[in-house]
Amino acid sequence: MQAPGPQFDSLSDMLQLLARRFDERPAFGHMGASISFADLDRLSRRFAAWVQHETDLQPGDRIALQLPNLMQYPVVLFGARRAGLVVVNTNPLYCCEELCQHLKDSGARALVAFAPLQAQVCQQLAGTEIEYLVTTELGDLHPLRKRWVLNLAARFKRGGAAQLLQPVPQLSGIQCMRLTQVMQKGGGLIWQPPERFGQQESLALLQYTGGTTGPAKGAMLSEKALLANLVQIRALLDHYCEPGQEKLLQPLPLYHIYSFMLTLVMLSIGSCIELVPDPRRIRTLVKCWDRFDPTVVAGINPLFIFLCQQPEFQRLDFGRLKLTISGGMALTQSVAQRWQQVTGNAICEGYGLTECSPVVSVNRPDDIHLGSVGCPLPDTEVRIIGEQDQRLPDGEIGSIFVRGPQLMQGYWHQHGETQQAFHEGWLDTGDIGLIDTQGYLRIIDRRKEVINVSGFKVYPSELEDIIACHPDILECAVIGLPDSCSGEQIKLYVVPASQQLTIKAVRDYCRERLTPYKVPRLVEFCQQLPRTSIGKVSRRALREQALGRRTL
Structure with a gap:
C-alpha cells in the first residue's frame, strides 16, 4: 500500500493552506482560550519576521524550545521553521546538566523558554552558544485581562510577592526579551521566505532520543521525513476522521516526537487541539476532558491506568470519542481491556521511534489485534533479522529493521553511531520482535534490556504484561541484575493497588503462570x-538504583 502524494511542500505551506481553509476556526486551545488557524499563521509570521530583521540568525541555525504544552509552542515552532531555523526540542523538566548538554551539543544560538524556568536556564547559558533568550509566561496568548490574571497568579504561586515584578534577565552577550515583545516588534515587519526555503531535504528538527538505554543522541529529521510520516499516517486516519470536525485532547508533551507528530497530523486535517500542560494533575485533566469532549485522545499505558482509577472519569460521557491512540511504550493487555470497559473505545496501539519521525506501524481502529502494533505504514518496510544477519520468516523473533521515507538523516555529530544504526539503507531499531502470519508486527522488547538467565532469554515486557493482570497490582517493571551463578537474575518492582497484597502472593501468581526460570527471584x-x-x-533508572544499593 502506498501513501498518497504530499499535499504541501513544507510545514509553512501546510499552515498557509490550513489558514485559508479553516480561517477563524480554533486550532489550539488552553485553559478556556484559543487561537485560530488564521492566528497561528499570522503570529508565526511575526516570529519569523522578528528572527529575520531583529537578529543575525541564519537558516540552518538551531533554536531550542523549552516549553510545556502552551499555545506559544506551535507559534514558535512554525515561526522558527518559516525563518529556516532548525528546532531543538528540550524538556522543561530537564535538570541543569541535561539542558546544558543539549544546548552545547546542538550548538543552539537561540532559546525560547518558559518563564518559571528562567533562573535555572540563565545559570546554564555560560559556555553555550546562546545569543538570544526569549521567555514566555503561562497566559501570554490569552486575551489581555485573562493574561494578566494568569501570569500574576502563576508568578505569585511560584515565588510569592517577590516574583510579581520579576524583571527580564540581563545576561552579558545575550539579548533577552519577552515573547510578547517579540510579537509586537514582528507585527511591524515583513516575513520573506529565505533562500532555499521549502527544500525538503534540509534539516528541520534535531530531536534527542530518550536515552533510556544510553546517552541521548540528536536524531536529524528533515522536513521531507516529517512530511512523509504525516502523509503516511493521514493515509490511515483519513478513513476515520472528518476534516475540520475532530477535537484532539493532547496531554502528552509536544517536545516528545510521538505527540509532536500526532499533533501535526491532526492539525493538518483542521482539528481543534486542546493542550494540557501537566497531565500529572489527573483531576484537572478529567475536568478538561469533560469540558472539551474530545473525539481523539493520545496517551501511554500509565496515563490510561491513572485515568481509569478516577471515579469522576468513569462517570464521563464518551459518546463522541472515536480514537484512542497509544504509543511511547508497551500497552499491557489488562490496561487495554480496562480502558474499553470504561470508555467503550478500543485503544489503537502503534509503534515508532525518534529515528523514524516517529511512526512505523499502527493498528487500524476497525481492525485492532491486541498484543500487536499493527501493520507497517504505507511505503514502510519492516524486516526481522536473526543473529547471523539473516532475514527470518514470519513468526520468528529477531531484531527489527525498518526502511522508509520517514527515516532520519543520521545522528547529529555522531558519524560512528550513524554507521552502526544503518545497514544498506535499513535502520536497526534496537528492538526485538516478530511479524505474525497475518502480517502484524509484535514488539517483544528492547534488545539491550533482554535478560539472560542461565542461557535462556527472558523478555521483561512479556513478564510485565502477564504480572500486571493481577487484580491487586497497579503497575510493575522487570529488570535484570548480574548474578555469579546464572549470569543474570530477574528483579520485579511492583506498585500495589491493594494494601493486602504480599510478596508471597506475587510470587505464587508468577509461579502459576511462568516457566520456572522466568519467575522473578527478587520482588x-x-x-x-x-x-x-x-x-x-525507566528500567535503566531502576537498574542503576539497584546496582547502586549493591555498592553501598
Whole structure:
C-alpha cells in the first residue's frame, strides 16, 4: 500500500493552506482560550519576521524550545521553521546538566523558554552558544485581562510577592526579551521566505532520543521525513476522521516526537487541539476532558491506568470519542481491556521511534489485534533479522529493521553511531520482535534490556504484561541484575493497588503462570516507578538504583 502524494511542500505551506481553509476556526486551545488557524499563521509570521530583521540568525541555525504544552509552542515552532531555523526540542523538566548538554551539543544560538524556568536556564547559558533568550509566561496568548490574571497568579504561586515584578534577565552577550515583545516588534515587519526555503531535504528538527538505554543522541529529521510520516499516517486516519470536525485532547508533551507528530497530523486535517500542560494533575485533566469532549485522545499505558482509577472519569460521557491512540511504550493487555470497559473505545496501539519521525506501524481502529502494533505504514518496510544477519520468516523473533521515507538523516555529530544504526539503507531499531502470519508486527522488547538467565532469554515486557493482570497490582517493571551463578537474575518492582497484597502472593501468581526460570527471584514493592519525560517507566533508572544499593 502506498501513501498518497504530499499535499504541501513544507510545514509553512501546510499552515498557509490550513489558514485559508479553516480561517477563524480554533486550532489550539488552553485553559478556556484559543487561537485560530488564521492566528497561528499570522503570529508565526511575526516570529519569523522578528528572527529575520531583529537578529543575525541564519537558516540552518538551531533554536531550542523549552516549553510545556502552551499555545506559544506551535507559534514558535512554525515561526522558527518559516525563518529556516532548525528546532531543538528540550524538556522543561530537564535538570541543569541535561539542558546544558543539549544546548552545547546542538550548538543552539537561540532559546525560547518558559518563564518559571528562567533562573535555572540563565545559570546554564555560560559556555553555550546562546545569543538570544526569549521567555514566555503561562497566559501570554490569552486575551489581555485573562493574561494578566494568569501570569500574576502563576508568578505569585511560584515565588510569592517577590516574583510579581520579576524583571527580564540581563545576561552579558545575550539579548533577552519577552515573547510578547517579540510579537509586537514582528507585527511591524515583513516575513520573506529565505533562500532555499521549502527544500525538503534540509534539516528541520534535531530531536534527542530518550536515552533510556544510553546517552541521548540528536536524531536529524528533515522536513521531507516529517512530511512523509504525516502523509503516511493521514493515509490511515483519513478513513476515520472528518476534516475540520475532530477535537484532539493532547496531554502528552509536544517536545516528545510521538505527540509532536500526532499533533501535526491532526492539525493538518483542521482539528481543534486542546493542550494540557501537566497531565500529572489527573483531576484537572478529567475536568478538561469533560469540558472539551474530545473525539481523539493520545496517551501511554500509565496515563490510561491513572485515568481509569478516577471515579469522576468513569462517570464521563464518551459518546463522541472515536480514537484512542497509544504509543511511547508497551500497552499491557489488562490496561487495554480496562480502558474499553470504561470508555467503550478500543485503544489503537502503534509503534515508532525518534529515528523514524516517529511512526512505523499502527493498528487500524476497525481492525485492532491486541498484543500487536499493527501493520507497517504505507511505503514502510519492516524486516526481522536473526543473529547471523539473516532475514527470518514470519513468526520468528529477531531484531527489527525498518526502511522508509520517514527515516532520519543520521545522528547529529555522531558519524560512528550513524554507521552502526544503518545497514544498506535499513535502520536497526534496537528492538526485538516478530511479524505474525497475518502480517502484524509484535514488539517483544528492547534488545539491550533482554535478560539472560542461565542461557535462556527472558523478555521483561512479556513478564510485565502477564504480572500486571493481577487484580491487586497497579503497575510493575522487570529488570535484570548480574548474578555469579546464572549470569543474570530477574528483579520485579511492583506498585500495589491493594494494601493486602504480599510478596508471597506475587510470587505464587508468577509461579502459576511462568516457566520456572522466568519467575522473578527478587520482588520489591514501591509507591511509584521512575519515568522518562513522556511518562514511560525507566528500567535503566531502576537498574542503576539497584546496582547502586549493591555498592553501598
